[in-house]
Amino acid sequence: EVQLVESGGGLVQPGGSLRLTCAVSGFSFSSYWIHWVRQAPGKGLVWVSEIEGDGTTTHYVDFVKGRFTISRDNARNTLYLQMNNLSDEDTAVYYCVRGGAPNALDYWGQGTLVTVSS
Amino acid sequence: QSALTQPPSASGSPGQSVTISCTGSSSDIGGYNYVSWYQQHPGKAPKLMIYEVSKRPSGVPDRFSGSKSGNTASLTVSGLQAEDEADYYCCSYAGINNYYVFGIGTRVTVL
Numbered sequence: 001e002v003q004l005v006e007s008g009g010g011l012v013q014p015g016g017s018l019r020l021t022c023a024v025s026g027f028s029f030s031s032y033w034i035h036w037v038r039q040a041p042g043k044g045l046v047w048v049s050e051i052e053g054d055g056t057t058t059h060y061v062d063f064v065k066g067r068f069t070i071s072r073d074n075a076r077n078t079l080y081l082q083m084n085n086l087s088d089e090d091t092a093v094y095y096c097v098r099g100g101a102p103n104a105l106d107y108w109g110q111g112t113l114v115t116v117s118s
Numbered sequence: 119q120s121a122l123t124q125p126p127s128a129s130g131s132p133g134q135s136v137t138i139s140c141t142g143s144s145s146d147i148g149g150y151n152y153v154s155w156y157q158q159h160p161g162k163a164p165k166l167m168i169y170e171v172s173k174r175p176s177g178v179p180d181r182f183s184g185s186k187s188g189n190t191a192s193l194t195v196s197g198l199q200a201e202d203e204a205d206y207y208c209c210s211y212a213g214i215n216n217y218y219v220f221g222i223g224t225r226v227t228v229l
Contacts, residue, residue, distance in 0.1 A: 035218075037164075044121065044207060044220060044221070044222050044223040045156070045158075045164065045207050045209075045220045045223070046220060047209075047217060047218035047219070047220060050217065050218075059217050061217070095163060095164070101154070101166065101169040101170070101173075101175065102152065102169065102170055103150070103152035103154070103169075103170075103211040103218075104152070104154035104166060104169035104170070104209070105154065105156070105164075105166060105209070106166045106169075106175060107166075108163040108164055108165070109163065110163055111163060
């Protein structure tokens, strides 16, 4: 069974940092692009970042460039999102998602809530 | 990159059909056959319903179908059932500068 389990969310002050983790099982992790997608409370989905299977290629949405870093440890079947200089606009549920279908997102984790507030 | 345009709401009675539109531009929907649709029930993670404009993943009922014309994609849910009541989001690949853009979402209500 394909599973993606996010953790690491919580309350952080503006300007602070947080690292999200996504533990993966049930498929060959290193063979897939993995994405982060976020959803602010009561709002729609927003694509944030993706990383290629071998970790060599990464992409980001413009408003997180220079602040967020996506990475992966294929030996541990784990994906990361390092988030720095957070603002209240970054408050959202962050989903870890497998890019299993051509340019589509086929398996989603349950999400982890990040709240940026003083 | 602006979000794709979807109607905020749509509705239909059980057994009827509902079609949701998703409008973008030649930089996203019109430029690629990589439109996908996601269903999200309240408090749950999204679920992939359609990929590559009209393909259904295994396990998705054939009541769900997708299409595209120019810069607009559509999702049709035929034979509406109570469990189809949810939010639906379209998504398109948008090239090497913008990557992926989602629609604003459409809430489907089964009357």
